[in-house]
Amino acid sequence: MPAPIEDFARRRPVPSWARTREWDQVPAQLRRRAFFSATIEDARALSAEREAVANLLQRARRPDGRLPRRDIAIRELRDLMRQRGLDTNQPDALTNPAAPARIKLVLDVNRAQAQNYARFKRSSSGGALLAFPAQELIRERDSVEKRPWQARWRAAGGRLHSGRMIALKSDPVWTRLSRFGNPYPPFDFNSGMGVRDIPRREAIALGVIEPAQTQPDPVAEDLNTGLESSAEGLYPGFLRTLRSHFGDAVALDGNTLRFSAS
Amino acid sequence: MSARYTIDVEVPENLRRELDTLAAPGRLLTEAAAAGVEAHLREHFRRLQARPRKDGLKSTGFWSSTDGNSVAEQIAAAEMISDTHARIGIDSPELAHKLTGGTIRAADYGHTYLTIPATDRAAQSPTGARGLPSHIEWVEHPDGGVRPALVAGAGRPQGGASPAGAESVLFWLVRSTTHRPMPGALPAEADLAAAARESALDAIDALLARGDAA
Numbered sequence: 001m002p003a004p005i006e007d008f009a010r011r012r013p014v015p016s017w018a019r020t021r022e023w024d025q026v027p028a029q030l031r032r033r034a035f036f037s038a039t040i041e042d043a044r045a046l047s048a049e050r051e052a053v054a055n056l057l058q059r060a061r062r063p064d065g066r067l068p069r070r071d072i073a074i075r076e077l078r079d080l081m082r083q084r085g086l087d088t089n090q091p092d093a094l095t096n097p098a099a100p101a102r103i104k105l106v107l108d109v110n111r112a113q114a115q116n117y118a119r120f121k122r123s124s125s126g127g128a129l130l131a132f133p134a135q136e137l138i139r140e141r142d143s144v145e146k147r148p149w150q151a152r153w154r155a156a157g158g159r160l161h162s163g164r165m166i167a168l169k170s171d172p173v174w175t176r177l178s179r180f181g182n183p184y185p186p187f188d189f190n191s192g193m194g195v196r197d198i199p200r201r202e203a204i205a206l207g208v209i210e211p212a213q214t215q216p217d218p219v220a221e222d223l224n225t226g227l228e229s230s231a232e233g234l235y236p237g238f239l240r241t242l243r244s245h246f247g248d249a250v251a252l253d254g255n256t257l258r259f260s261a262s
Numbered sequence: 263m264s265a266r267y268t269i270d271v272e273v274p275e276n277l278r279r280e281l282d283t284l285a286a287p288g289r290l291l292t293e294a295a296a297a298g299v300e301a302h303l304r305e306h307f308r309r310l311q312a313r314p315r316k317d318g319l320k321s322t323g324f325w326s327s328t329d330g331n332s333v334a335e336q337i338a339a340a341e342m343i344s345d346t347h348a349r350i351g352i353d354s355p356e357l358a359h360k361l362t363g364g365t366i367r368a369a370d371y372g373h374t375y376l377t378i379p380a381t382d383r384a385a386q387s388p389t390g391a392r393g394l395p396s397h398i399e400w401v402e403h404p405d406g407g408v409r410p411a412l413v414a415g416a417g418r419p420q421g422g423a424s425p426a427g428a429e430s431v432l433f434w435l436v437r438s439t440t441h442r443p444m445p446g447a448l449p450a451e452a453d454l455a456a457a458a459r460e461s462a463l464d465a466i467d468a469l470l471a472r473g474d475a476a
Contacts, residue, residue, distance in 0.1 A: 071387075127293025130464065131298060131468070140328045199298075199461065211471065213471065
């Protein structure tokens, strides 16, 4: 099974001025292979963020012999962003690359995505999938402002089982639920929602699965989803940036941006 | 002290015999048992996370969270030692300290003081004590005595202002802090064994439903 760092190491850094809104228009499969931070075109700054995430994932000791810590990483990145002239002097704005809250978000989302991708891979195949064919969307961390997750669940095609948001691991609801197009958490920025494995016997008791039913093995992510998106309104410069990093794997067909995962 | 805790999962002999009646590799059963142990660990850490903090502050997601920092998120993929033996690791110095207890000294980290958050704002600061404007004052501690603290505000007020009260303290400063071991930081071995067995049985049930019986 891949360790979180192995998946993360495969992500290519893509410096670009593109904002979150533009990145949202990029096919999910391509986003999953890129390391980016909205509006950061500075390759050195982006590289430093990528290295900080990698160090936190690996828990590799620093040159001074200490384990990496997120608060120290945030301070060091803030100082670097200032040195690179990226501080917009808005201390709490998520659009400011030097704002601690923004840097924390970048570190947390990327680290959580790598960890949860590894967990998704191991829980969606082999014996783990036989024993735990379904999962439940649960609140893992309290949030000051909670999103209407049950409404989002229904809108994504999810069914409630005894009032709980449970579905097979292979159900497309997980990908539809995610802002990032991933079938695993985090499902949105700063989200406190996670998943809990549901054992086969509980899944049968709740009517999620029939006693005679099993899932295809392995579930793995559906490689036919998230391969294309609308390119409406995307600037040609951003498309050129993507092509410079991913070559012919990125193609524009009319108003559709396609990514060939192979 | 190692920061990695490992839990070995071995399939019991009686389940191995049941497995022999199936045409599926034994590895599946061990993977299922390991997944059961992992799920039980996560549930255990969620329960610990749900308990209120002793200092009354809001949770920072020490045991279980979604930001990649918690103990639960450090559970690694099971390493398959053999078809009937898996090993699950948790790479967490924080968990190691909870289990063994001990004293953390500021000097060991090249610092003069450790910072102990006194408010939710301090506990939730993404850059720790350096992220909040503050200055050092000696302040009466609620438990008695006068102690050094980081008080909100970039500088000490001038000209006869009243000394800071405990309510304006962001962090208390201490030379060291000592914790007792927390045996319940990990689930009981019997509970982990039961979780492994239940999951292995679920896997056998699924294999039978799939028609993998020999």
